[in-house]
Amino acid sequence: MNHEEYKELLALEALGALDVGAQETLLAHLATCAGCQAELSELRDTAAMLVYTVAPVAPPAGLRARVLEGIRNQGNGLASEPLRATVPRTDFNEPVEAPSNVVTLAAKKSAHEGLTTRRSTFVFGAIAAGLVIATLVAALALLWKRDSETRTQLARASDSLQASQATEARLAESLKQTQAELSRERDATAADATPTSGATPQTDAGADTARVASRNNELRTELARIAGRNETLQANINRLSNRTDELQAELARSSTLDHERQAEIARLTNLNRETQAQLAALANRNRELQIEITRLASRDTELQTQVARFTNQTNELQSEVARLTRRSGDLQNELARRREADSLITAPGSRAVALAGTKAAPGATAKLIYDRQSGNVALFAYDLPPAPPGKTYQLWLIAGGKPQSAGVFTTDQEGRAVLRSQVPRGGRNASAFAVTLEPAGGVSAPTGDKYLLSPAS
Amino acid sequence: MTTAPEHTQHSDAELIRAIARGDERAFARLYDLHSPILLGLLIRILRDRAEAEDALQEVFLQIWQRASDFDEARGRPFTWFVTIARSRAIDRLRSQKSRDRVALETALSDVVPPRRDASDDAIQSEHNEAIHRALAELPEEQRRALLLAYFEGLSQSEIAARLNEPLGTIKTRARSGLSKLRQLLQHLLDVR
Numbered sequence A: 001m002n003h004e005e006y007k008e009l010l011a012l013e014a015l016g017a018l019d020v021g022a023q024e025t026l027l028a029h030l031a032t033c034a035g036c037q038a039e040l041s042e043l044r045d046t047a048a049m050l051v052y053t054v055a056p057v058a059p060p061a062g063l064r065a066r067v068l069e070g071i072r073n074q075g076n077g078l079a080s081e082p083l084r085a086t087v088p089r090t091d092f093n094e095p096v097e098a099p100s101n102v103v104t105l106a107a108k109k110s111a112h113e114g115l116t117t118r119r120s121t122f123v124f125g126a127i128a129a130g131l132v133i134a135t136l137v138a139a140l141a142l143l144w145k146r147d148s149e150t151r152t153q154l155a156r157a158s159d160s161l162q163a164s165q166a167t168e169a170r171l172a173e174s175l176k177q178t179q180a181e182l183s184r185e186r187d188a189t190a191a192d193a194t195p196t197s198g199a200t201p202q203t204d205a206g207a208d209t210a211r212v213a214s215r216n217n218e219l220r221t222e223l224a225r226i227a228g229r230n231e232t233l234q235a236n237i238n239r240l241s242n243r244t245d246e247l248q249a250e251l252a253r254s255s256t257l258d259h260e261r262q263a264e265i266a267r268l269t270n271l272n273r274e275t276q277a278q279l280a281a282l283a284n285r286n287r288e289l290q291i292e293i294t295r296l297a298s299r300d301t302e303l304q305t306q307v308a309r310f311t312n313q314t315n316e317l318q319s320e321v322a323r324l325t326r327r328s329g330d331l332q333n334e335l336a337r338r339r340e341a342d343s344l345i346t347a348p349g350s351r352a353v354a355l356a357g358t359k360a361a362p363g364a365t366a367k368l369i370y371d372r373q374s375g376n377v378a379l380f381a382y383d384l385p386p387a388p389p390g391k392t393y394q395l396w397l398i399a400g401g402k403p404q405s406a407g408v409f410t411t412d413q414e415g416r417a418v419l420r421s422q423v424p425r426g427g428r429n430a431s432a433f434a435v436t437l438e439p440a441g442g443v444s445a446p447t448g449d450k451y452l453l454s455p456a457s
Numbered sequence B: 001m002t003t004a005p006e007h008t009q010h011s012d013a014e015l016i017r018a019i020a021r022g023d024e025r026a027f028a029r030l031y032d033l034h035s036p037i038l039l040g041l042l043i044r045i046l047r048d049r050a051e052a053e054d055a056l057q058e059v060f061l062q063i064w065q066r067a068s069d070f071d072e073a074r075g076r077p078f079t080w081f082v083t084i085a086r087s088r089a090i091d092r093l094r095s096q097k098s099r100d101r102v103a104l105e106t107a108l109s110d111v112v113p114p115r116r117d118a119s120d121d122a123i124q125s126e127h128n129e130a131i132h133r134a135l136a137e138l139p140e141e142q143r144r145a146l147l148l149a150y151f152e153g154l155s156q157s158e159i160a161a162r163l164n165e166p167l168g169t170i171k172t173r174a175r176s177g178l179s180k181l182r183q184l185l186q187h188l189l190d191v192r
Helices: A003-014 A020-030 A034-053 A061-072 A089-093 A117-193 A199-346 B009-020 B024-046 B049-069 B077-095 B101-111 B122-137 B140-151 B156-163 B167-184
Strands: A350-357 A365-371 A376-382 A391-399 A402-409 A417-422 A432-439 A450-453
Touching: A003 A020, A003 A034, A003 B167, A020 A034, A034 B024, A034 B077, A034 B122, A034 B140, A034 B167, A061 B024, A061 B049, A117 A199, A199 A350, A199 A365, A199 A376, A199 A417, A199 B122, A199 B140, A350 A376, A350 A432, A365 A432, A376 A391, A376 A402, A391 A417, A402 A417, B009 B024, B009 B049, B009 B077, B024 B049, B024 B077, B049 B077, B122 B167, B140 B156, B140 B167, B156 B167
Parallel strands: none
Antiparallel strands: A350 A365, A350 A450, A365 A376, A376 A417, A391 A402, A391 A432, A432 A450
């Protein structure tokens, strides 16, 4: 056997389960191997821990005294006198420990702690573990009840057995008495049978013999009956013994099962504890997340307020932009007009003519600039009375005695007016200019009074 | 950790040394401390209260006589006197030709759950819980092999016959189971 094989035997030896042959081999090896000795010592320590699965049982008070007495009386070796303690009948009812413990179950915690359905898996696991524990507790209770019933049965069997034994004892006693009688009678008969004297004793002896003979027969019959009864009782006793064996085997099995169930309970209790720890951790996380949500919600409100404020500002700015755009347009129109005026003044063929007011508007004057080539004309009038409602001023170019309209215009509050216009080719050869007051919208030929005239040339 | 006065291994070793010197008070103290667990063990193995009480007397007598044999370097005190108790019980179990019928009525008491002692040792219940938890972690067949070997006193071949398994399988299960148990209980075993 190599060293590894020796090591494989150590566990069984530590448990005290090594077969004799293998044990001898191992012990021989251990004598020389300190490593295996040390390992065996540790394994024995581990095996001894199994004793803690058993619950302690307080010994009766009398036993302590006997033990202490025992060591004082010890002679030169092992205990000598039989040490059986008498067991009074009342012990039968006294509860004593069983091979297995009842593990105290941790209280089941409620699986509902206000969590959302997202953690229902763990809740379910906790409930399931709790239910299984409850089932196992119920199974243990059932087993305990069955054990009680078995115990009752054993008690009854025991009673019956004792009754039988008592009967047997009585009958044995009766048998002994009968046999004693029988032997006495036999002796008496033998004594009477010795031949001694005359007829009279003979007749008495005959009657006596007959009586003894019949008594003999009675006793034999009685004996046979008792023997038969004895056999029956013996058979009963055997049957009850067998039954007792069976029940004890049943108890042993139940005990093993009990061990296993308790181990299961311990395992599930652990699982329950772990699940609850997980639930607690998730509850914490939940709280943290809710705090975060609250914080983000208030931040959201702040941001929305800011957005509203910026939106208002934007609207105001857009109104401002529109206003400035319109103003820009107005200014650009103005610029275009001034450029036109500028070009009219700088045109090489343009002439400036001064117009004077007539009797209708003596204080009025005007300056007219006219470019024969392009037909562009610009009129700047001053101090014209405002046109009455329904009327408007109109400018005429007179070319070859024929007046041609150059457009209508109105004055501003200060009596000033500006007109820019262009006449078509046919009327460009103008020699005189006039402004009349016409109905609103203008006419094709002058009808109203003249207000401004160019000097006659 | 515990509120009850701690009875350590070290003090057990001291008691045994005192007993080896013939100190009767130390012996009485050892009895008071450990007779309950040993009686529990004997009842568990023998399944007979009266016989267990007889065996307890023999066990303590042996402790008294062999105290000088105890070597602290070779093992824990607890292991030492538990081994004496177990050996005694297994021997009695094996030498019985037939069970004592009168023991019937006392064997009934096996079935009842343990009566809680008023002075439950805190270390006792801590170890109790630890071993139950550790056993629960073993695979069922390993656990069964350990319990059959230790408490029923069955040998390797008897266990193999009982469970209808090959010898080698039983050896492996015992080895794996005990090894795993040692690992799980390391924190309790290391206090030397």
